[in-house]
Amino acid sequence: MADGPQDLDTGTDELLATLDRGVLTVTLNRPAARNAYSMPLLDALGELLAAAEDDERVRVVVVTGAGAGFCAGGDVKVMARGESIFGPADDVEARRTRHAAAQRATTVRLAQFAKPTLALVNGPAVGAGLALALACDLRWAAESAVLRTGFVRAGLAGDFGCTWLLTRLVGPARATELLFTSAALTAEAARAEGLLTGVVPDGELPARGAAVARTLAETSPLALRAVKDNVARASTQDLASCADAEVDWHVRLVETPEHRAAVAALSTPRPAGPYS
Known part of the structure; x- marks a missing residue:
């Protein structure tokens, strides 16, 4: 690009x-x-x-x-x-x-x-x-x-x-x-x-x-996609089903480079943003 x-x-x-x-x-x-x-x-x-x-x-x-x-x-x-x-x-x-x-x-x-x-x-x-x-x-x-x-x-x-x-x-x-x-x-x-x-x-x-x-x-696109999917499920499924889906996404996201980079960045000060 x-x-x-x-x-x-x-x-x-x-x-x-x-x-x-x-x-x-x-x-x-x-x-x-x-x-x-x-x-x-x-x-x-x-x-x-x-x-x-x-x-x-x-x-x-x-x-x-x-x-x-x-x-x-x-x-x-x-x-x-x-x-x-x-x-x-x-x-x-x-x-x-x-x-x-x-x-x-x-x-x-x-x-x-x-x-x-x-x-x-x-x-x-x-x-x-x-x-x-x-x-x-x-x-x-x-x-x-x-x-x-x-x-x-x-x-x-x-x-x-x-x-x-x-x-x-x-x-x-x-x-x-x-x-x-x-x-x-x-x-x-x-x-x-x-x-x-x-x-x-x-x-x-x-x-x-x-x-x-x-x-x-600048946020992990897969994490944001998972958030949207979890929120959409919350309107149509019961709590247990939604919680299970959250676990599925969590397990998948933990394996991504974006997760590892984000966790490492949490220990480093960064400028304030609109959602800081």
Whole structure:
């Protein structure tokens, strides 16, 4: 891998990607539309995530938005014209098929990603855009960011896994309320509810994100993968089964060079980081 950042060709100007020392930064690039989804953007994002999962150079994925917004989700201007980005208005089945495929290739894949993922919510995250943020492992936001479900305001119920992701984080009662009301949550309110990992002043978000991503990129990738697997099991299996799985990972990790190097490093002072 080259020493400096590498701009990757995503096939569209609507999605930018840069790989720098193991950190893949993905930027939604439709600022005039608050980074609302389009099919070129979704197709490129799905292809990029699929490639990143198999690319050993990629150790962390960071998702953010260009301009003043993170992601507005569906493009209401397209909806207002009676159109859909997923296909012709008179072909319901074609729209359903493409919509489902786009979801699975983006937020569903991101939520199940084997590598650490980080959302930098630099502005409003609404509807399916909120789902994109919630699908990431960690979510840091600028103070001015606003989170909103937004679906019912457009006469819709939700997509891109937002209902499932929201329910896991805040429980069914609160998820229902947020979906019913489309209440706008400030970044601090969202953090208090567990929707965000942390909140920083607007100008500090890029630096904080870079520090968090660097810390993760320098951590054993197999250990991080094991953590994600253990946490995922905790939602579906009993305690004994989860504990047994932890042992399986532990035995495997003890044999790795990363473990031996990490243990040796613990006895050596090192600079403070975002998770020191």
